[in-house]
Amino acid sequence: FAEKILTSVHHEVCRSVHVIFYHGLNKFLVFFLTLTLKYYFLPLYSPVAMRAVALILILGFTWLLANSMLGGDGNSLIRTLFSGKAILYDIEPRPRKYKCGLSAPCPPKHLAFRLTSGAANVIGPKICLEDKILVSSAKNNVGRGLNIALINGVTGDVLEIRAFDMWAGEVAELLKFLRPLHEGTLVFVASFDDPATKLNDEVRRLFEELGSTAAKELSFRDSWVFVGAKGIENKSPFEQRMKNSKSNNKYEGWPESLEMDGCIPLRAPLET
Numbered sequence: 543f544a545e546k547i548l549t550s551v552h553h554e555v556c557r558s559v560h561v562i563f564y565h566g567l568n569k570f571l572v573f574f575l576t577l578t579l580k581y582y583f584l585p586l587y588s589p590v591a592m593r594a595v596a597l598i599l600i601l602g603f604t605w606l607l608a609n610s611m612l613g614g615d616g617n618s619l620i621r622t623l624f625s626g627k628a629i630l631y632d633i634e635p636r637p638r639k640y641k642c643g644l645s646a647p648c649p650p651k652h653l654a655f656r657l658t659s660g661a662a663n664v665i666g667p668k669i670c671l672e673d674k675i676l677v678s679s680a681k682n683n684v685g686r687g688l689n690i691a692l693i694n695g696v697t698g699d700v701l702e703i704r705a706f707d708m709w710a711g712e713v714a715e716l717l718k719f720l721r722p723l724h725e726g727t728l729v730f731v732a733s734f735d736d737p738a739t740k741l742n743d744e745v746r747r748l749f750e751e752l753g754s755t756a757a758k759e760l761s762f763r764d765s766w767v768f769v770g771a772k773g774i775e776n777k778s779p780f781e782q783r784m785k786n787s788k789s790n791n792k793y794e795g796w797p798e799s800l801e802m803d804g805c806i807p808l809r810a811p812l813e814t
Contacts, residue, residue, distance in 0.1 A: 642670040648805035653698050653728075656803040657767040659784075660684070660734030662796040667732035676703055677732065686735045687711060690719070695726035695771055695809040705734075713740045720748045723772040726809045733766040735796075753778030762786060765800045771809075780804055 640647045641654035648654045658668040666684035669677035669691050676691045677683055685705025692701040706716045723729070729752050738760040749757035752770030755777050760766055769780035784797040792798035 641673040642803060644803055644805075651808045652805040653693070653808065654803075654805055655730065655769065656801065657730060657732050657769070658802075659732050659765040659767050659800045661799040662793040663735040665799070667734045669730050669732055671700070671730070672698065676700060676730075677705075684734055687733070687740075688716070688737050689732045689734060691730040692723070693728040693730065695728045696811050698808060701727065708738055708740045709736045711740060713742055713745060716740075716745055717748075720745070723752075725773040727772045728806060729768075729770045729772070731766065731768040731770075733764065736763050737766050738762055738764060754781060756781055756783040759783075763796055765797045767800045767802045769802075769804075769806060780806070 639645070642656040644654050644656070653672055655672075656668070656670040660667040663686070666679035667677060667689050668675065668679075669689065671691070671693065675681060677689050683703060683705070685707060687708035688706045689703075690706070691703045693699070694701055702719075704719060706719070708716075731749075739762055741757075741760060746757045746760070749768070749770065751774075752768075752772060753774040753776070754768055754770055756766060756768070760783065763786040765782075765784035765786075767782050768778065770778045780802060782800045782802050784800055786795075786797050790797065
């Protein structure tokens with residue numbers, strides 16, 4: 543009989559902790575009063591002493607567990623139980639996210655962006671600008687090779703979005719796209735699968751003029767993210783490249799995906 547009592551005590555303690563955790567102390571008080579009546583009216587053949595032991599054990603174990611869970615002392619918990627006041631738990635706030643998931647807001651007259659290169663040849667790249675997704679698999683506008691978004695550097699308006707296949711496509715299409723860029727145009731680039739097989743010296747030079755330092759060495763299946771601008775005077779601070787290396791690749795045949803974010807200053811309108 544004692545074994546049955548201890549098994550029942552274990553069960554009731556677990557239920558008590560569940561009530562405290564999910565429903566609060568006020569609900570637990572009602573639950574415990576019900577529990578008291580239940581054990582007081584145990585079958586008559588149960589010794590009175592055993593009923594008392596069961597109640598004491600339930601109260602003791604529940605008290606210890608509740609006190610441990612709530613992190614308070616015994617006296618304050620008693621006062622809370624009988625005062626009917628709710629306990630306020632300290633919940634660590636989630637870090638606030640800003641445009642495109644940045645951890646801090648951009649200054650005025652800056653564009654928030656996040657670039658993510660493709661993962662192997664499975665997951666497409668993503669380009670986010672001012673909290674708007676410009677390029678992604680969900681939008682069905684990604685392509686193998688180089689995914690490029692052109693942005694007006696004065697207003698932040700989207701000018702054009704294209705994908706250029708650098709494995710089986712024609713590099714002439716990319717040249718036609720890059721040659722006529724206007725002064726101040728922002729160029730956002732995210733690679734997918736293979737960004738470099740069809741690149742020639744002229745294309746690499748055009749990317750260098752946009753501020754790239756990695757374009758001249760970009761190779762087969764490298765991961766690459768880049769933000770440049772037509773007419774930039776210095777090299778762009780927004781560029782990352784992960785070399786395709788058999789010994790260091792994250793995926794079989796491909797390096798890991800790259801992610802880069804930041805704030806791009808808008809250009810002042812040209813004086814006329």
